[in-house]
Amino acid sequence: MEKIKKILIGTNNPGKYSEICDLLPKEIEKFSPKKLNIKSPEETGASFEENSFIKASYFSKKTNLICLSDDSGLEIDILNGRPGIYSSRWGGKNKNFNLAIKKVFKALDKKKKNWREEKISARFICALTIFGLKKKPIFSVGKIEGYISNEQRGLKGFGYDPIFIPKGKRKTFGEMDPKKKYKIDHRYKAFKKIRKFL
Ligand code: IMP
Numbered sequence: 001m002e003k004i005k006k007i008l009i010g011t012n013n014p015g016k017y018s019e020i021c022d023l024l025p026k027e028i029e030k031f032s033p034k035k036l037n038i039k040s041p042e043e044t045g046a047s048f049e050e051n052s053f054i055k056a057s058y059f060s061k062k063t064n065l066i067c068l069s070d071d072s073g074l075e076i077d078i079l080n081g082r083p084g085i086y087s088s089r090w091g092g093k094n095k096n097f098n099l100a101i102k103k104v105f106k107a108l109d110k111k112k113k114n115w116r117e118e119k120i121s122a123r124f125i126c127a128l129t130i131f132g133l134k135k136k137p138i139f140s141v142g143k144i145e146g147y148i149s150n151e152q153r154g155l156k157g158f159g160y161d162p163i164f165i166p167k168g169k170r171k172t173f174g175e176m177d178p179k180k181k182y183k184i185d186h187r188y189k190a191f192k193k194i195r196k197f198l
Contacts, residue, residue: 004066004133004197004198006028006029006030006065006066007024007028007029007030007031007068007198008030008031008032008033008036008059008060008063008065008066008068009024009031009067009068009069010033010055010058010067010068010069010070011032011033011040011055012032012033012039014158015157015158015159016070016072016158016187019182019187020068020070020187020191022179022182023191025198031063031065033059036063038059038062038063040055041054041059043055043071043088045071046085047085047127048071048073048085048125048126048127048141049071049127049129049139049141050071051127052070052071052128052129052139053069053129053131053137055067055069055070055071055129056068056129056130057129057131057137059131060131064132065132066131066132066133067130067132068128068129068130069129069131070127070187070190071085071126071127072087072124072125072126072127072187073085073086073088073124073125074104074122074123074159074164075122075123075124075125076104076107076108076120076148077120078108078111078112078115078120079107079108083100083104087100087159088159090103091159097159097160100159101152101162101163108148115148116150117150119147120147121145121146122145122146122147122148123143123144123145123186124143124144124146125141125143125186126141126142126143126185126186126187126190127139127140127190128141128187128190128191128194130194130197133197138194140194142188142189142191142193143186144166144167144184144185144189145166145167146164146165146166146167147164147167148164149162149163149172151163152172152174154171154172154173154174156174156175156176156177156178156181157174157176157178157181160173161174162174162175166184166185173185
């Protein structure tokens with residue numbers, strides 16, 4: 001099997017970048033689009049898988065490096081899966097996650113007045129793609145089930161971490177030590193399935 005020595009982590013999201021760096025073997029040299037001054041492509045796909053492929057192929061072709069890309073997001077059942085593939089876009093131009101969380105609460109208020117008294121099921125999904133290998137691209141998907149917290153809790157992590165409580169836990173991802181979160185989350189689950197290629 002082709003041994004990967006260098007990899008471009010195809011994301012301009014600092015939270016994801018540090019999480020993926022921690023998952024990868026230490027001996028692989030890691031590059032970021034930010035350092036190479038490359039902007040992210042438009043996410044025109046209709047699914048996490050498509051968007052992950054769009055990013056991995058774009059970044060890899062731009063740099064001639066093997067690229068590992070992630071597309072991920074939060075699906076809330078009573079919102080028919082929203083924000084879903086629009087998770088990042090709910091934060092607006094400046095990727096303001098406070099704004100994204102406010103939008104989630106507003107959408108829930110609109111859907112069900114007393115949602116805070118109920119268990120609102122949701123999941124994080126992550127689709128990974130490795131592009132640029134001699135063989136075909138490699139794909140993997142991971143999910144973690146949980147609930148929406150009735151208030152924002154915790155300052156750790158990024159994105160929707162302060163409002164997501166994984167099933168069987170009391171703390172939100174935002175309250176958990178990042179190293180603990182990394183070991184149970186959607187990205188780790190997707191990563192585990194493709195670890196053998198790295
Ligand atoms: P994209 O994959 O870059 O389009 O963005 C995915 C968005 O989903 C992120 O910007 C976050 O808002 C959210 N997201 C994905 N994974 C996580 C996570 O592990 N914690 C919190 N939010 C996440």
